[in-house]
Amino acid sequence: MAKRTRTGDLSHLNVEALEEGISRRACHVKPPVPQPQPSLRGEWLNVLLLVTLYAMQGVPLGLTMGSMPFLLQAKASYTAIGIFSLASYPYSLKLLWSPIVDSIYSLAFGRRKSWVVPIQLASAALMLVSADWAESRLKEADIVSITVLFFVLVLLAATQDIAVDGWALTLLSRQNIGYASTCQTVGMNIGYFTSFTVFLALNDVDFCNTYLRSTPSEDGHLTLSTYLRVWGWVYAVVTLLVAAFKKEVNFTPAEELESFHLKLNGEDRGVGIMDSYKQLWGVVRLPAVRRLALVLLAFRLAVLPAEQAAPLKLLEKGVSKEALAGLVLIEFPCELVSAVVAGRWAASSSPFKPFLFGYQARVIMAGVVTTIVYYFPSGASSLSDHPRWFALLAVAGLVTSFTSTLMFTALGSFYTRISDPDMGGSYLTLLNTIANMGTTLPKLALFSLMDLLTTRKCVGADPTLEKHACPNTQIEGRGANPCTQAGGECAVARDGYYMLSYAMVTLGFLIFLWLRVLLPQLDAMPLERWRAKQRRH
The missing domain is CATH 1.20.1250 (Growth Hormone; Chain: A;)
Structure with a gap:
């Protein structure tokens, strides 16, 4: 008969012996030995993977918090740009679903890969499908549509960040775990810098005509649609390589003991999730x-x-x-x-x-x-x-x-x-x-x-006509309004x-x-x- 692992079968085990065996692996006391010095020899591929994953997270963040407000400035009011800032909220609220990411997974596929792979494939598909649509919505200054799109992209990046942060703790060896934060800083800066400074420069017509072209053109080298499409394919290729070739280390001995106790008490992972939320609520009430x-x-x-x-x-x-x-x-x-x-x-x-x-x-x-x-x-x-x-x-x-x-x-x-x-x-x-x-x-x-x-005042309008009011926002002041229709211009008074x-x-x-x-x-x-x-x- 094949071996089965069920909650009901645990009563037939020698519980004390199992606990002792696991505890010895997790907590066995050995004589003090010199701690190994950090060395990345043999771990450069893991470091490169972490930097790449964090850089991919920085791409939608650089667009949302950096480039898009710049691109919208000429087309939208400050109120509209403030509305677009809602797209960055998921990164600040990821705590709300982090216990779910930590608790639900497939051990056969990998605890962190269970989230990283589908999340990045979803991000890739969204970028590829929405690239041209996003460009058209940007030209029309459709704030609501653009906000919804980037809200979803940041939501996916925030969820991936939870999984990657957890994976970083097991991806590097114990003596090199201190490099995890360095990988995060370098990777996020690369992604953010690419989506903000590099993208803005290549998107700007004047920059391209001055430094990158011999013959001037009316467009920049890189449009939003092209940028999203390129990164969509990068996401897809990197994710498929990770899914196919990268093996993940799963439970540590301490986590194995905790999992055993949950099964022994007849509890499933859903209870663990609720316990995590209760703990966080208890902290908030302090x-x-x-x-x-x-x-x-x-x-x-x-x-x-x-x-x-x-x-x-x-x-x-x-x-x-x-x-x-x-x-x-x-x-x-x-x-x-x-x-x-x-x-x-x-x-x-x-x-x-x-x-x-x-x-x-x-x-x-x-x-x-x-x-x-x-x-x-x-x-x-x-x-x-x-x-x-x-x-x-x-x-x-x-x-x-x-x-x-x-x-x-x-x-x-x-x-x-x-x-x-x-x-x-x-x-x-x-x-x-x-x-x-x-x-x-x-x-x-x-x-x-x-x-x-x-406040804006009307300047240069026909004085024989009645007084013409100007709207407060810059975009409305430039468009059709009573002042401009009377031949005037809306100038900032305050x-x-x-x-x-x-x-x-x-x-x-x-x-x-x-x-x-x-x-x-x-x-x-x-x-x-x-x-x-x-x-x-």
Whole structure:
């Protein structure tokens, strides 16, 4: 008779012997031996796979958070761009379904491949099928359709990220596990940089005519439809190779013991999923976590208008995408160096000292960037047109990047200290999710406020006719309206961007005074204040 593994059959086993055998493999104590030094010899293919998977995640994120707002700026209002920001929400809310990804899979195919392969094939199919349609919707500035498409793409990327993060823990050997975060940083930056800076440059007509063509043309080298189609085929080929040739390591001994206990108690994976959600809800209800969540949701309000809308205002003033893309190319290597320096500083100090320093400097830079944008000369087609102003923008961008990295690393250090190890990575994912929501949730409201606070007046209309009102948004002001029909032009009388940005910077200094009191209190709390009671099997 063939062997069968069923819940009912476990009663015939020597339970103590099975537990002892598994525990010995998982927890056997050996005399201390020198720990092997990290060495990637023999693991370069695994490193390359991780970098590739993370780079593929960065592609839709670079389009959604980087390129698309630039492409929409000439066709849509700030309110419409704020609506498009909804497409990035899945990446900030992936905690909601991460327990499902961790708990449902096929061991025969692979715990992480069970999600990575179908998710990437779905992404490939969506890119290939929707490529031409997305291009037409972009030309028509169909915000709702474009938002839905990229929402689905980011949803797939966020789900893949959950699976790849878990796979990274077993894909590399124990002595090289520290390289997993490096693979993530390198891969995500490659994908984001390709979809933002490289795509924008190759999509821009002026850049292509100036640097890549001998004969000018009316189109860029790379359209959105072509870019989506190319990456659709890359997704498909890479995914099929992974499915066919990459074997996955499944349960560790500790996970095998946990799985055995679940079967012994007559519990299935559905109960495990519910336990995970109950644990997360218990953490959310902790007063300490709620106070920290308030900090994470509020502190970015001061800098969001300046950091998110400044490039769009420069485009509105006639600065070319070519010039802005070139500026990013110059800043990119400097940002990598500053990230290393900021990371070392944050790791060598108590978490909230560098955080407070970085926050104060970042708020100041938000005011500086807003002022630079206000006085920036109009119509800069290249970096050589106004080199001093572009140099000021570059310095402001580098300082902002440095302080942002400093704050991010400091928060990560604090997260690591307070997180409950019994919850694995779920606790860290929860805190990172709340922090991401501090960026994504206010965007729509802030961009809408820019339009509401902006007023335009009619200039040059026939004075013999009655007074003609102008709409607030730039796009409507350019189109058919009573002012333009009377031969006039809608000119900005009051720009809501500057009002809102300076108001948020002022609010930022008030938030700084609040953080200077609250953060030391959070830092001094004992660990038990950060831990929720958990169910033990």
